[in-house]
Amino acid sequence: MAVNCEKNADYIKSKIRNIPDFPKKGIMFKDITTLLKDAKALRFVIEEFMDYYDEKNIHFDKIVSAESRGFIFGAILAHELRCGFVPIRKPGKLPGKTVSHEYELEYGQDKLEIHEDALDFGDSVLIVDDLLATGGTSVAAIKLCEKLGAKVKGIAFLVELGYLHGREKLKGYDVFSLVDYDSEE
16 A cells, blocks of 8 residues: 555545535535546545555455445446446345345434345455445445355445444454544544
8 A cells, every 4th residue: 555544544535525414414424526526536546445455465356335426436446456346226226136135224224235146156355335434334235245155355445434433343354444534524
């Protein structure tokens, strides 16, 4: 990975816009659209992900991402790492036979689905998402991959909201995030 990680994180944070009270009052939304529109910053982020996994010498058969912003980074990484891309979606969005996993949210439940033939038994998988908050979506993605017999070799995020402790739900997995917000800054 690049020499000065703190400097790299500061650069990435400088490209992410804070939107107060979105989607509801009291939430400081991390808007990555400002990073995405900057070709240099987007390339930098992708290279940081690639450097991390290159240094670890891990090969992936598939990149798996949950909708929707995770698709952006997941698809680019799949292209760059020369492996397949597998989408995980909300119920009713995938046209073929699916496997689903229901999970708890702060206020209620949600469900994610994956095509039942999306992964082969033993596939080495990297789960990619834009944000790690409470970890619920990531746990659901892990469960779906493992139901299909894949091996989750890593989980990568652009942004981690460390103050929400989502990483604790991912113990036992290699979790990598490019920037970590320790508070609602």
